[in-house]
Amino acid sequence: MKIICPELVAENILLRPIVPSDLDHIYQGLSHNDVIKYYGISYKTRSATEAQMEWFRQIEEEGSGVWWAVVSKDGAEFYGACGFNNYSPVHRKAEIGFWLLPEYWGRGIMASSARLICNYAFSKMGIHRIEAVVETANHSCQQVMKKLGFVLEGTQQDAEVKDEQFISLHLYALLNK
Template sequence: MKNNFPILESERLILRQFIESDLENVFKGLSHPEVIKYYGISFKTLEESKQQMAWFFNLEKSEKGIWWAVCSKTTGEFLGAGGLNDLCKINKKAEIGFWLLPENWGKGFITEIIPLICNYAFNSIGLNRLEAFVESENTNCKKVLAKLNFTLEDTMKDCEIKNDQRISLDIYSKLNNQ
């Protein structure tokens, strides 16, 4: 684990480095049908979830991104995850992603998480552009991104296959000067 891992805080949340004891919560989230409905990764067993934990731990080492465990600031309870992947320092851009355990939906946490990650990306890493690729049917995510001043750029029609069905992805972006 990195000793100087950046901790991000809002009024209600703390975004911290993942720890081994987060494994069960990561599995709980990434195996839950409602969480994975529009998410690109899912796991059927706790053992499979170890792959995701290894990815979290190795992502920053490879300098391709960074992900945080999202926790309650008062109780320390694990709420979900958020971060950056596909970080490209040459082009000064990355993809932003996030998910919450369903019991934490509708509480305004995402509107606290995303600005923390954006500020870190723009001010600490020096990125110019953040991208979000959202399944076209994921209306809740699209509403949140629009509320946080992400711009809908276009739709990649039938660009991926998920559960033997073609899906389209909407491309959202936020620039450092927005």
């Protein structure tokens, strides 16, 4: 079942569906060393990034997730992307993910964006639990989790291999009370 991806608006941002013309922006973010430092995927070429665009389309079509482009309120500037994947209607939960181009860091854009999509997930998608898996070294993301009221539930030690090194992961969750 396809998930609807409506436009969402806050004081300084617009969240809109990701469209094919966003390819260059997605590539810019997911090939940038500072963005991918703590992100699970990266692309070395613009054409390879087409797989990410297909993934956005596919998860929405199959009903397992939804992602938004984060842009300026007038739509002129592309800031990053945020959304949900691993959506389970049975368990009423999903995993949140996001990234932002470095020139927009420290402006509260991602906290505002994540707040918007969490509110949407709770009020429109019927989600009860939103999870976030965060690398223990990603202090900026941990700050966003705290701002939004996510609770650190635990740490998985040496849970994944990245760049031939084991990394540990924090599990955060936000419940719809």
